[in-house]
Amino acid sequence: MENIIETWDITKKYDDFTAVDSVNLQVPRNSVYGVLGPNGAGKTTLISMLCTILHPSSGKAQVNGYDVVKNPTEVRKSIGIVFQSRALDDILTGREHLEMHAALYGVPKELRNQRIDDILELIALGKKADEYVKTYSGGMKRRLEIGRGLIHYPKVLFLDEPTLGLDPQTRESIWNYIENLNKNEDITVLMTTHYMEEADKLCDEVAIINSGQIITSDSPRNLKRKLKADTITLTVDDPEKFVENAKNLDFIKDIFVVDSEIKLMVEMGENLVTEVVEFASKIGVQIQSVELEHPNLEDVFIKYTGSRIQGEK
Ligand SMILES: Nc1ncnc2c1ncn2[C@@H]1O[C@H](COP(=O)(O)OP(=O)(O)OP(=O)(O)O)[C@@H](O)[C@H]1O
Ligand SMILES: [Mg+2]
Structure with missing residues (x-):
């Protein structure tokens, strides 16, 4: 299967501290791929380089066939990002958020309303679309953030800790949503998490990362099998x-x-x-x-x- 994301010894150093250390990642197209590791492992740093937010210290990475350093604009057009830190504005409605992002990402005016309606349906927020975000629950906010990352129909959606801080029930509804998204749209999801259960449930493949290095990668099933325990x-x-x-x-x-x-x-x-x-x-x-x-x-x-x-x- 073709890889939609690939890295070759990608590395990020902060002075003499190595946050991401010679990582080689291969993410198959249309998979849900998990980068799994504890706090400080380098997950956010790794995907920030793939999203062109951070410049690698060395090594190389391609997303959707484009080099993240040489073709950042093409990479950005190919991806949607939902980051760990929340970034919604309480005084806008859900629909206004989507409108703003559609404009920001250059979705043509005549297509915007239709796309926004489609996305609202996909994230099951149609009924709440015209209410202020401050009236949303944690799970609704997360869905809106995910919807916002999808407004320009990216090939790859990056989700950094998509269920961090959510209660178990809401977490499960986000899982269902990610599963459906991946099943019904032509999209690859690269997510980070430190919840083992989440990676196990959702991901076709995971890379386990610790201290900036990938220590093993495979399907959750194979990883568990290999333990023979x-x-x-x-x-x-x-x-x-x-x-x-x-x-x-x-x-x-x-x-x-x-x-x-x-x-x-x-x-x-x-x-x-x-x-x-x-x-x-x-x-x-x-x-x-x-x-x-x-x-x-x-x-x-x-x-x-x-x-x-x-x-x-
Ligand atoms: N700007 C920076 N300058 C120096 N060190 C940094 C910087 N950004 C991150 N680091 C360090 O790099 C390491 C990896 O950080 P990163 O945020 O990628 O971890 P993470 O796996 O996303 O952790 P978390 O689960 O807490 O989100 C950490 O030790 C962090 O302290
Ligand atoms: Mg992080």
């Missing part, structure tokens, strides 16, 4: 006896006892739950509960960095 969690009537005997089972890669629970690290857990249950009954230990968990992207991050992603700022 499912967890079978058990509670039993005699934990000591179980653990003592289970040490000899060769399919168990590791055993932890956490509080009153026994955690068995295995590969391909779905094939092993029955075996564990049978084994317990053979040694005369009674199982009270058993649960199988697959790894999540948090586990992937921990494996590659040895630390946890930080939560909300």
Whole structure:
């Protein structure tokens, strides 16, 4: 598949601090691509270079076939941007915001009204369009910002932390919206996030970034698979006896006892739950509960960095 965004060792230095360090990114056309990493990892810096807002210190990047340094105007025409810091004006209505942006981006006058109506429908804000933005909820504001980034029909939409600070329900509605957008329009979405769950749910591919470097990239599914680490969690009537005997089972890669629970690290857990249950009954230990968990992207991050992603700022 053709890549709509590609970078070659792109780097951003602030004096002797390297915020983005030789990043090679390949974003397939029409995908939802996630740049996932903790606070300060370099996510905003990376996409700022792709959006032509920041000049790379070295390396090269192309967006929609245009070099971000040599052809910034063409790049800008190809992209829409929704940035981390909020930028809406309370004393304008939703429609006025879209009108202003349409004018700013040179959408021809005779097309503007139709486009604005189309966008309002897409972001489900038709009914609120003529009310002041200060009466909007957080999720409505976010949708309006996204709509604004779409007014000139960009090929690539950059979303920097699209659901930062939103409540779980609103977050989910933004996810649905991004999914639909990507399904129904010819658009690639490049988003950053530090929410593992968000990247897992939405992204076709993710690049995990830490301290300015991409530490791994693939589909969330493959990243989790490569860990080869499912967890079978058990509670039993005699934990000591179980653990003592289970040490000899060769399919168990590791055993932890956490509080009153026994955690068995295995590969391909779905094939092993029955075996564990049978084994317990053979040694005369009674199982009270058993649960199988697959790894999540948090586990992937921990494996590659040895630390946890930080939560909300
Ligand atoms: N203008 C600047 N001058 C010096 N250092 C900077 C500048 N802008 C960013 N940095 C540093 O570069 C690093 C990456 O910042 P960046 O904003 O790209 O991180 P981020 O991954 O977007 O983080 P967050 O999740 O908090 O948004 C940080 O350590 C930050 O302090
Ligand atoms: Mg950021």
